Amino acid sequence: MASMPSLKSxxxxxxxxxxxxxxxxxxxxxxxxxxxxxxxxxxxxxYFPPSADCPNCLSSDMEWIELSDEAEIETFTHVVIRPxxxxxxxxxxxxxxxxxxxxxxxxxxxxFKLSQIKVGMKVKLTAKIxxxxxxxxxxxPFEEK
Amino acid sequence: MRKVAIIGVGNSKFGNRNDVNLTELAFEAVKPAxxxxxxVAKDVEFMALGSVGAGAWYAELLxxxxxxxxxxLTGIGLVRCEAACASGxxxxxxxxxxxxxxxxxxxxxxxxEKMREVDTSTAMEWIGRAGYYIWEFHxxxxxxxxxxxxxASAHMAKYDTTEEDLALVAVKNHKYGAMNPLAxxxxxxxxxxxxxxxxxxxPLKLYDCCxxxxxxxxxxxxxxxxxxxxxxxxxxxxxxxxxxxxxxxLSRRKNYVGLETSVLASKRAFKAAHVTPDQVxxxxxxxxxxxxxxxxxxxxxxxxxxxxxxxxxxxxxxxGGKIPVNIDGGLKAKGHPIGTTGCSMIYELTKQLREETIQxxxxxxxxxxxxxxxxxxxxxxYCYVTxxxx
Ligand SMILES: [Zn+2]
Numbered sequence: 001m002a003s004m005p006s007l008k009s010x011x012x013x014x015x016x017x018x019x020x021x022x023x024x025x026x027x028x029x030x031x032x033x034x035x036x037x038x039x040x041x042x043x044x045x046x047y048f049p050p051s052a053d054c055p056n057c058l059s060s061d062m063e064w065i066e067l068s069d070e071a072e073i074e075t076f077t078h079v080v081i082r083p084x085x086x087x088x089x090x091x092x093x094x095x096x097x098x099x100x101x102x103x104x105x106x107x108x109x110x111x112f113k114l115s116q117i118k119v120g121m122k123v124k125l126t127a128k129i130x131x132x133x134x135x136x137x138x139x140x141p142f143e144e145k
Numbered sequence: 146m147r148k149v150a151i152i153g154v155g156n157s158k159f160g161n162r163n164d165v166n167l168t169e170l171a172f173e174a175v176k177p178a179x180x181x182x183x184x185v186a187k188d189v190e191f192m193a194l195g196s197v198g199a200g201a202w203y204a205e206l207l208x209x210x211x212x213x214x215x216x217x218l219t220g221i222g223l224v225r226c227e228a229a230c231a232s233g234x235x236x237x238x239x240x241x242x243x244x245x246x247x248x249x250x251x252x253x254x255x256x257x258e259k260m261r262e263v264d265t266s267t268a269m270e271w272i273g274r275a276g277y278y279i280w281e282f283h284x285x286x287x288x289x290x291x292x293x294x295x296x297a298s299a300h301m302a303k304y305d306t307t308e309e310d311l312a313l314v315a316v317k318n319h320k321y322g323a324m325n326p327l328a329x330x331x332x333x334x335x336x337x338x339x340x341x342x343x344x345x346x347x348p349l350k351l352y353d354c355c356x357x358x359x360x361x362x363x364x365x366x367x368x369x370x371x372x373x374x375x376x377x378x379x380x381x382x383x384x385x386x387x388x389x390x391x392x393x394x395l396s397r398r399k400n401y402v403g404l405e406t407s408v409l410a411s412k413r414a415f416k417a418a419h420v421t422p423d424q425v426x427x428x429x430x431x432x433x434x435x436x437x438x439x440x441x442x443x444x445x446x447x448x449x450x451x452x453x454x455x456x457x458x459x460x461x462x463x464x465g466g467k468i469p470v471n472i473d474g475g476l477k478a479k480g481h482p483i484g485t486t487g488c489s490m491i492y493e494l495t496k497q498l499r500e501e502t503i504q505x506x507x508x509x510x511x512x513x514x515x516x517x518x519x520x521x522x523x524x525x526x527y528c529y530v531t532x533x534x535x
Contacts, residue, residue: 004163004164006163006262009204009262018279048396049277049279049280049394049396074299074400074401075295075296075298075299075302075401076295076298077291077294077295077297077298077346077347077348077349078294078344078346078347079286079287079288079291079294079346080343080344080345080346080347081269081288081290081343081345081346082266082269082286082288083266083269083270083273083282083286083288084266084267084269084270085270085286086286087266089286092285092286094285094286094287094291094295096295096395096396096401103396104396104397105396106280106281106285106394106395106396107285108285114347118302119298119299119302119303120302136284
């Protein structure tokens, strides 16, 4: 069907400027090796990803809390077929881990062979900087090989 | 609220439809739906359109407007509904509500999607953003198969569901797709073919995933009075609709072995329709990925949690089994034009309940004349469950 006659639409390039003023400590924290969450000062609900407002009690009086670094893997996937903007990377693994504070984190899972990864295993949550210089966070093995 | 009936349905051929543009594709569903109902475009008072890719995977930004003009519907009440892959069901609810509340006598729900005007990796780029963009896609490059793969890994770990079990869903749906002339894929496949297909996002492989499909479906709804006045032979009644939603961040979900939004929407639909899961004769469930169909069996209530794989292994969801599911090929083989799917599910159920499926071998045996459509948007972000009764 690729041979069907068609017209090319006009080209559009889209880059959005996404405001991070209210969660700036989170992005700054990653650069200092910390993964930060917000906690509502009024009702004590903990938010990760961090939230500037509390939908539980409607307060916006939040404090920044550093999360513990031990997580238990609840699930994972190894992404082979990547979208356009991730084509330059090798296939990557992403997992969701639960922290003892009760919140869960979705992050890279690095340092394991796919066959070694098991639901329920303990991993370390680490803030880091990507080779391109962007702050990010990942689950890694506790003992370095 | 008034009783509302389905009086006309239409469904285009699904597939790679680069032979038509968005509006021409819409016409392929609207024309047969109007003819089926025995009415003309001027009789329709309101139209809700389900479509997701406006300006993204197809060029038009206001699809409801261009489709309405092309189909002669200009002047009527018009809206586009977005509920990701459940947009068609959201459009159905909108059209239903307009009639049920007495605002209109006749309304239409139209689903239309053109997914193949961009290349596959660009489509994956857009669809991968259908979660929480910043926390899941921007940071970690999750794709749509990856979101469901997270559920597959957890379900396999907790309930010993295997990759072979997932493959059985694909094999079943391709079997029925091969019997449906409207389906995108009309060929049978084997478990070995599924298992040896390339990994897309572990543990999901190519044949665990629905294709990128173009297609349209239209449903015409009318009040009880209008249905009688038009002398409709076999009206199919909307018995109940249930809906719910799930958190944007998958990390905020309780677990990854089922979709809570499916459980809640199903309970609400059964309550509204005064029906129980065992009374359903034929079901359409949201099988965008094979794991999604297994979770749907459990979440809708066709079996207990954790027993979905057993249901497919025993062939209970084939024609002749306990509850035939996706016997039109499902999203997996019939195809999944995202905003169209909800309306296409209703199209199939209407044909089944009227006992007028194109191929008789694909007709489900009917005892209670009750059908159920379970339509999930995103990865359990939205869910609509619609129960129909003849
Ligand atoms: Zn609070």
